[in-house]
Amino acid sequence: MAGALFGGAALGAVFGELLKLVIDAAKQAINFKSTLNRLERTLTAIEPVFTETVKLNKLLDARKEETDGFIKHLEDGKALVEKCSKIKRWNVYDKRNYNEKLNDLHSSLVSFFQIDVQAQLARDTRKILLGVNNVDEKVEKILSILENGGGVRHSNGFSGCCGVPGVPGFIVGLDLPLEELKVMLLKDGGSVVVLSAPGGCGKTTLAKMLCRDEEIKAIYEANIFFVNVSKTPNIRVIVQNLFQHTGYHPVPEFQSDDDAINKLEIWLKQIGQHPLLLVLDDVWSGSESLVHNSKFQIPGYKILVTSRSDLPGFDSTYKLKLLNHQNAVTLFRHIAFPQNGSTYVSDDLVDKVVRGCGGFPLALEVVARSLCNKPEVKWKSTLRKWSGGQSIFGSNSDLLKRLQTSLDALEEMPIVKECFLDLGSFPEDQRIPASTLMDMWVEMYDFYEDGSDTFEYLDELSTRNLANLILTRKVANEVDDYCTEQFVTQHDLLRELAIYESSQELMEQRPRLIVDISANNLPRWWRGKMQQPINARLLSISTDETFPSSCCDLELPEVEVLILNFRTRNFTLPQFIKGMDALKVLIITNYGFGSAELNNLLLLGYLSNLKRIRFEHVSISSLGTSILELQNLTKISLIMCEIGKAFQNCTLELPSIWPNLVQIDIDCCEDLVEFPAGVCNIINLKKLKITSCHELCVLPQEFGKLTNLEVLRLHYCKKLPELPQSIGNLQKLELLDISDCSGLNKMPTQMGELCGLRTLHMRGCRGLGELPPSVKKLGQLKDVICDEDTACLWEPYKSYLTNLKLTVLKEYPNLRWL
Known part of the structure; x- marks a missing residue:
């Protein structure tokens, strides 16, 4: 029983005692202040859940044996905190030992809530009817506090592959359609509603608004799934993404499309305690079978479909109209005249251009951006190129011709236009990594290797509403990081424009x-x-x-x-x-x-x-040997790949292996356990990035052969226990990133030999209890980016490193799983 986990007043009392003890100790302790503060924040965050569940326990049958173990655990925690307050400053061994024990206590609390509480609350939800709403409210408050304070997000920066995307900050003309669509969706009878309109009319935006409407969220709660379908849907991949989004593990393999549909129906019925809303965004004519196959006899189950076409054979269709002239003018002026709406062209000219856009939101946004801050002569030229300015476009191809004028604004920036056209090379509805574009444009347009040009041109395209630039996390201000964790998306219609322009x-x-x-x-x-x-x-x-x-x-x-x-x-x-x-x-x-x-x-x-x-x-x-000997290869990137067998099966001792390779990027390669020693023969290597490889646990001693290495990133390799001693040979190394390597328990004693080191990232290295004394020799070290736990490790060495700047980033426990 969920309530049994908390054992009523006895468990509540000991939990409160532990929290008070931690608060008092944090105020007085010197040795463990940051660790105790983190423990205090976690206990404070989950205290409301304890309080409410103890009350609810009176309504349930609690089994004493289920609580005794956890009460004992909390009692041991109290004893541990009391001992920590007695540790002397000079006792380095005990400081490190007890710091690890405090971290273990913190981890066990989080693990307990993450696994036991979550699983049993889900099992017994129906038995806690009287109090579940109050608990949910408090959990939401906890999540809000933690996220607003910098809580940890998923490594890819998104809430889930089928979560509801965000909506634009400025929207006009969709309030009435939202209410009408909501009425159509919620009325009795019929399970499918089709939202139909030509491309660029705002169908997807309206669907997002509906999913984020308070009334809709109150009805469907967490059972809202948003799926991008696109032109050539893959049913098995769509269903696998739905399973993955809800945390189903392992995600099943399907033998056929029918097998995927059958498993989807069974799964939806299992989670259908609340009504279900499935949004299928951008369904093309000819893909109606996907919608038909997704119709199941489940109470409260609805499907919302967005499509450029009127799809026959479904219950209800809502045809989204183009913006009326008043709303079109409002949207256009908001973009064309951002300085408080002030205008430098005549109202008549603005009116004609707006009418020429025909009420298409996308056309209005793109054309307005292209004319922003341009003189009247540019506006008049645009009207002439529209050959009379018809009020409504007869087809998408006609709209494409109108949108072509937005590219005329790039006449003085031909490379920006080329970059826009290159975006059409990637599939619709997919994120394009900025690093991929950088690799292309370095060779095609002689861009800088650091990505600064790529970022500048993508930002220009984003400013002109010709692409969307997405930053999945705050990017560090470093020369090799301009394109890290950045992606680009492009509206389907703009992709068609790029392809259309390229095919002339x-x-x-x-x-x-x-x-x-x-x-x-x-x-x-x-x-x-x-x-x-x-x-x-x-x-x-x-x-x-x-x-x-x-x-x-x-x-x-x-x-x-x-x-x-x-x-x-x-x-x-x-x-x-x-x-x-x-x-x-x-x-x-x-x-x-x-x-x-x-x-x-x-x-x-x-x-x-x-x-x-x-x-x-x-x-x-x-x-093959012929691949390893590619004479001109300078960079190789392996993203979410299975590469372990390839490294194991090939002979990497060749003296001529990739003789001119200067950069290797390995990201999210889960089967990489041991970095191959043979790769260390690539003596010209300057940048090595191994990120989010969670199984990596061995770096060979041959690592010291990489004497020309300037950048080494080992971000989020959480099982890596140590760095090789030979790392001290990397005297040209300028940047070292070991952030979120939570399993790292010590730094090499030769760390002080890194005489060229200027920047060190070490946030999230919870296992480090101390630094080797040799760090006092890092005279070139200027920036250390860390958290409260690791900042204190540098205190004894500040007097030696007079140019050192510590940037302390706050860390909060990740309780999103609640």
Whole structure:
């Protein structure tokens, strides 16, 4: 029983005693102040839950044996805190020992609430009817306090893959549609409501507003799921994402689409204690079967579908109208004249431009941004290019022609326009990592390696509403971090604009060739015999499971960037890669669920000019010698890949392994347990980033061979216990990031040999009890970014490091699981 976990007054009393003891000790203690403060914050945050559950326990049958163990645990905690207050400052051993015990106490409290309480509260919810609302309110308050104070979020920066996205800060004209759509959704009878409108009308924004409406949230509570469907939906991936979003583990594999649908129905019925709302966003004509297959006989279950088309055969359809002129003017002026709405062009001219946008919110936003701060002559020129300014666009292609004028504002910034067109190379409704774009643009447009140019141009596109720049966490102010943790998204209509603009020239003369392949349907020009080679610099192919990898009839002598986007569990590199002599950048991304086995990698050995490789969400079982000897390769990125077997199965002792490689990025590779010693033979390596590799626990002593290393990031490798002693050989190292390496229990004694070290990140290193005395020799060290627990470790050395600046970031316990 949930209430039994707390054992009534006895447990409540001992919990209160522990909290009071911790508060008093934190005020007096010198040795453990930061640790005690953290423990105090956690106890204070969960105290309301204890109080309410003790009251509720009177309504339930408590079993004494379930509480005795935890009461004993709290009593031991009290004794521990009392002992800590008696430890002398000079007793270094006891300070470290008892600091670890306090951390263990804190972890056990969090673990208890995370596992036992969560599981049993879920099991016994129906038995706590009289008090559950009060507990929920207090939990929400706890979450709000912790998140507002800087609580830890998921590493990817998002609440979940099927959570409701945020809405824009300024919205007009959707209040009445929101109320009308809500009435249609909540009326009795019918389980599917279709929200229909042309692209760029605000369908998705309205759907988000509905999900965030207080009345809707009160009805559906946590059972609101928001799914991006797009043009070529993969039913199995969609269902797997739904399972993952709700914490289902392990996420099941499905044998077929029917199997996925059957499992989805069973799962929805199991969680359907409250009404359910499933939002299927951007369903294209021809994909109605997905909606039909998602209809189940579950009480209170509703489906909201957004679509550019009127989908026949469903219960209700709400047709979202274009903005009326008054709302269109309001939206347009908000963007075009941001300085308090002041205008420097005539109202008549503004009126004509607004009418030319036809009430499309997207057209209004983009055109307004392109005309912001421009003289009247630019406005008049825009009207002329619209050839009379029709009031309503007859089709999306007509709207695309209108939106083309927004690119005219980039005439003086041709590279920005090229960057916008390049965004069309990636699938719709997908986040594009800024680091991927940086790899492309460094080679195509001679951008800086540090990403500053990339960030500047993406920011320019974002400012003009031609793309959305997403920062998943606050980015450190360092030269190699401009593109870290940043992504770009683009409205489907803007992607179509980029593809449309790129397709205006003859096939053989296009600078970029963007190909979408579905169901093995190759474009007509590909099926026929090309009269001459394709001279594009960029080739992007997006496909599903049916891509014919045997196609080898393309001549691509000028392609410098190849982007392969796919969704399948097995992908074979196409044979035409073998003849791409000019290729510099290869980007391979699997957008399906689970890693895809990547085959035919030996073809990469023919790409003598290849400089950058980026693999995402793929499995690599082996690496051939020809690949390891690529003479011009400068950077390789492995994101969410399975690479353990590849490192184990290949001979990495080759003296010529990647002779010009200067950067390796490894992120979220869960099967990387031991960093391969052979990689340490890459003596020209300057940047090594190993982030969120949770199973990594061994760095070899050969690490000291990387004597040219300047940046080493080991962020969030939580099982890594120590750094190799040979790290002291890295005398050119300027930046070391060991933040959130919670398992790190000691620093190497030779740390002081890092004579070039300037910046050290060590927030979240809870296991460190002390620093080696050699750190006093780090004369070049200027910035240490840490938390309260690790800041105190530097106190004895401040007098030696006169230029040192400590930046202390606050840490709060992560109680989002409540």
